[in-house]
Amino acid sequence: MSDSLASGVPCEVASTTMLNPMDLTGQTVLVTGASSGIGRETARLISRLGARTVLVGRDEERLAETMRSLDGDGHKAAPFDLSLTDDIPSWLKTISASSGPLHGLVHSAGIHKLRPLRILSSQTLEDVMRINVGAAIGLAKGFSQKGVCAPGGSIVFLSSVAGLRGQAGTAAYAASKGAIVSLTRVLAVELAAAHIRVNCVAPGVVTTEMGLGLLGMLTTEQGAALEAMHLLGLGTPRDVSYAIAFLLAETARWITGTVLIVDGGYTAH
Amino acid sequence: MEKNEFLLLLDELLELEPGTVKGSESLDSFSGWNSLGIISFIALVDEHFGINLQPRHIAGCSTVEDLVELLGNRIGVKSRTGSVSGSVDVR
Numbered sequence: 409m410s411d412s413l414a415s416g417v418p419c420e421v422a423s424t425t426m427l428n429p430m431d432l433t434g435q436t437v438l439v440t441g442a443s444s445g446i447g448r449e450t451a452r453l454i455s456r457l458g459a460r461t462v463l464v465g466r467d468e469e470r471l472a473e474t475m476r477s478l479d480g481d482g483h484k485a486a487p488f489d490l491s492l493t494d495d496i497p498s499w500l501k502t503i504s505a506s507s508g509p510l511h512g513l514v515h516s517a518g519i520h521k522l523r524p525l526r527i528l529s530s531q532t533l534e535d536v537m538r539i540n541v542g543a544a545i546g547l548a549k550g551f552s553q554k555g556v557c558a559p560g561g562s563i564v565f566l567s568s569v570a571g572l573r574g575q576a577g578t579a580a581y582a583a584s585k586g587a588i589v590s591l592t593r594v595l596a597v598e599l600a601a602a603h604i605r606v607n608c609v610a611p612g613v614v615t616t617e618m619g620l621g622l623l624g625m626l627t628t629e630q631g632a633a634l635e636a637m638h639l640l641g642l643g644t645p646r647d648v649s650y651a652i653a654f655l656l657a658e659t660a661r662w663i664t665g666t667v668l669i670v671d672g673g674y675t676a677h
Numbered sequence: 678m679e680k681n682e683f684l685l686l687l688d689e690l691l692e693l694e695p696g697t698v699k700g701s702e703s704l705d706s707f708s709g710w711n712s713l714g715i716i717s718f719i720a721l722v723d724e725h726f727g728i729n730l731q732p733r734h735i736a737g738c739s740t741v742e743d744l745v746e747l748l749g750n751r752i753g754v755k756s757r758t759g760s761v762s763g764s765v766d767v768r
Binding site for chain 2: 521522523524526527529532576577621624625626627628629630
């Protein structure tokens with residue numbers, strides 16, 4: 409006889425359904441940078457968690473490739489040039505008009521240019537800041553419009569450990585990713601009244617096209633040193649997408665204004 | 678781009694007075710030609726020529742003239758080894 413029966417306290421009836429606190433069934437999530445890397449993998453993962461996705465990128469063919477790898481149906485591709493930051497809010501209105509209110513937004517699109525200070529041009533700085541930060545602000549502005557965002561919406565930005573630790577040659581990129589941390593905190597406060605949570609993920613070096621391109625610009629010794637800083641090795645897009653899905657889902661319902669570091673131990677030094 | 682313009686970019690990259698780099702110098706003779714200098718050169722080539730060089734492409738260069746040759750006809754100099762397209766990735 410079980411203890412509870414012996415003590416007269418009724419047993420809880422065991423649920424026959426498995427609890428998945430990261431279930432995203434019935435939610436629509438817009439993912440920028442969905443044509444490759446972390447954005448593509450995030451779209452794949454959250455589709456497996458039940459979400460419908462709106463895939464944003466410039467290359468229609470690559471978006472179609474992402475689309476073919478998704479689970480479930482109801483997904484849409486929405487090609488758009490995010491450098492047109494002023495047009496983002498009205499564009500998001502048209503997106504939500506056709507897809508329904510958005511429950512989540514992931515800004516994974518980004519530019520990384522390795523540019524030591526001595527050759528960093530104002531144009532490069534502007535290009536990086538426009539996509540990495542300007543588009544993030546445009547997306548938040550658009551997402552928070554009435555009718556665009558469903559109640560309890562979640563925004564997830566992509567920062568980087570580059571925004572938290574110094575790494576030679578990354579001035580523009582690091583400045584943009586540090587700005588994302590600040591932006592996350594400000595918008596978490598500003599949008600809390602609208603019941604929108606705002607968080608960011610700060611990955612270490614991940615084996616995406618962008619990450620491998622960065623490593624390709626380093627000497628063998630520099631690359632090995634950078635890799636060694638990642639105590640658990642370099643990350644994969646899936647490693648980061650898990651953190652993004654966590655922040656989108658019910659699992660993060662009491663989390664806003666946070667920087668979730670996913671770096672294989674890079675910042676533990 | 679003309680060779681002179683390219684040499685002026687190298688002056689800037691190596692933090693030298695304009696007109697310092699002539700072409701025949703050994704790269705090791707420049708204090709600015711260190712690991713950060715090499716990354717800067719790779720970034721400079723990306724910025725001005727849209728070419729993705731990798732350190733291994735530069736490993737065989739010991740003089741400024743070798744760098745000029747690496748970029749071949751992109752800076753108005755006919756390469757002795759022909760087109761650089763086989764040794765660098767063009768975006």
